[in-house]
Amino acid sequence: MKTVLRVEQLSGGYSPKRAIIHDLDFEIKAGEMIGLIGVNGAGKSTTIKHILGLMTPHQGSIRINEKTLNDDVEQYRSGYTYVPETPILFEELTVEEHLRLTAMAYGVPEQQYLQQSEQLLERFHMVKKRKALTAHLSKGMKQKVMIMSALLAKPSLFIIDEPFLGLDPLAIRSLLQELMEVKQNGSAILMSSHILSTIEHYCDRFIMLDQGRIVAQGALEDMLEHANRQGHSVAHLEDAFYALLNGGEA
Numbered sequence: 347m348k349t350v351l352r353v354e355q356l357s358g359g360y361s362p363k364r365a366i367i368h369d370l371d372f373e374i375k376a377g378e379m380i381g382l383i384g385v386n387g388a389g390k391s392t393t394i395k396h397i398l399g400l401m402t403p404h405q406g407s408i409r410i411n412e413k414t415l416n417d418d419v420e421q422y423r424s425g426y427t428y429v430p431e432t433p434i435l436f437e438e439l440t441v442e443e444h445l446r447l448t449a450m451a452y453g454v455p456e457q458q459y460l461q462q463s464e465q466l467l468e469r470f471h472m473v474k475k476r477k478a479l480t481a482h483l484s485k486g487m488k489q490k491v492m493i494m495s496a497l498l499a500k501p502s503l504f505i506i507d508e509p510f511l512g513l514d515p516l517a518i519r520s521l522l523q524e525l526m527e528v529k530q531n532g533s534a535i536l537m538s539s540h541i542l543s544t545i546e547h548y549c550d551r552f553i554m555l556d557q558g559r560i561v562a563q564g565a566l567e568d569m570l571e572h573a574n575r576q577g578h579s580v581a582h583l584e585d586a587f588y589a590l591l592n593g594g595e596a
């Protein structure tokens with residue numbers, strides 16, 4: 347499978363003198379969903395900001411579809427969509443207008459837009475809100491608009507920050523179903539989340555950060571094995587997570 351995101355020897359931070367993330371090496375292939383995990387302050391958002399091109403690496407490189415930001419800004423940026431933890435929307439637009447705007451920005455053909463937006467509104471139980479201004483939506487509904495927009499854009503790479511917070515159980519299920527389809531259609535997904543019991547069942551691989559370094563990466567079995575090699579006996583991602591944090595008790 348084609349490599350969609352390639353991060354090599356990446357170090358970076360908010361000031362040139364002090365790196366927050368150190369020597370990160372990983373890649374995500376088409377059709378893969380990767381969970382980025384770590385405690386508060388581990389460096390997940392900082393890693394994501396580098397991938398988005400909002401921060402400049404101190405060292406190393408990031409490639410989306412084999413291009414760095416410097417190689418081709420347009421191509422790099424159109425290769426991903428980002429769903430932030432806190433929704434950012436144009437409050438004076440309706441839900442439908444938002445979806446249309448996204449479709450236009452990503453060059454989605456009209457027919458495809460009409461069909462897909464209808465499907466997404468239904469799947470996320472937002473049909474009745476299609477004409478509502480986004481300013482008048484609940485927090486979870488705003489999050490759904492961000493998610494629907496990303497799904498409509500169909501980029502090669504989805505970068506999703508803590509998507510489950512604020513979503514009701516129906517919306518979480520719809521999102522996971524959509525993400526499974528996204529994978530089947532050959533896109534890659536990088537998702538940061540603290541809800542380990544949920545992502546354990548859905549992600550193909552995990553990258554665990556601690557103090558800005560990758561302390562473990564691999565499929566669930568690899569993460570469990572890694573923790574068990576350190577003398578623990580764990581069966582779930584959450585237990586492996588605790589065990590792998592500075593070799594702490596599982």
Ligand SMILES: Nc1ncnc2c1ncn2[C@@H]1O[C@H](COP(=O)(O)OP(=O)(O)OP(=O)(O)O)[C@@H](O)[C@H]1O
Binds near residue numbers: 366384386390391392
């Ligand atoms: N704008 C900033 N300027 C300086 N330091 C920052 C800034 N944002 C984050 N940091 C620092 O970078 C480190 C990593 O933070 P980051 O936000 O990447 O963690 P995170 O893993 O996303 O945490 P969380 O789970 O709480 O979202 C922390 O020590 C944090 O204090």
